Amino acid sequence: MKLITNKKLLIAAIIITMFFTFLFLNTYVFKSKVVLIGVFQEILTIPMLLLQVAVLFLAVKKIVKNNTLLNPQLLCTSLLMLTSILVTFGSFLIN
DSSP states (O other): OOSSOHHHHHHHHHHHHHHHHHHHHIIIIIOOOOHHHHHHHHHHHHHHHHHHHHHHHHHHHHHHHHTOSOOHHHHHHHHHHHHHHHHHHHHHHHO
């Protein structure tokens, strides 16, 4: 029984990428002062940081296990997570 499928990894990668995109937009573009949005940002930021590393690890593990890089779902997942990690952790170094 497969618990973590390629489709679930792709959905998780899309959700994580969307979260950090909305976080960036709210910080630099919209500059929303709504308290509820700030609460969700504070609660979810650290778990999402850890989750993006875990999703990338699981995607790479599946790629190595199946010995294929041409699976479009795994390829898209790994590219999304690599881009998200580079931008997210790179922003810590730049500031």
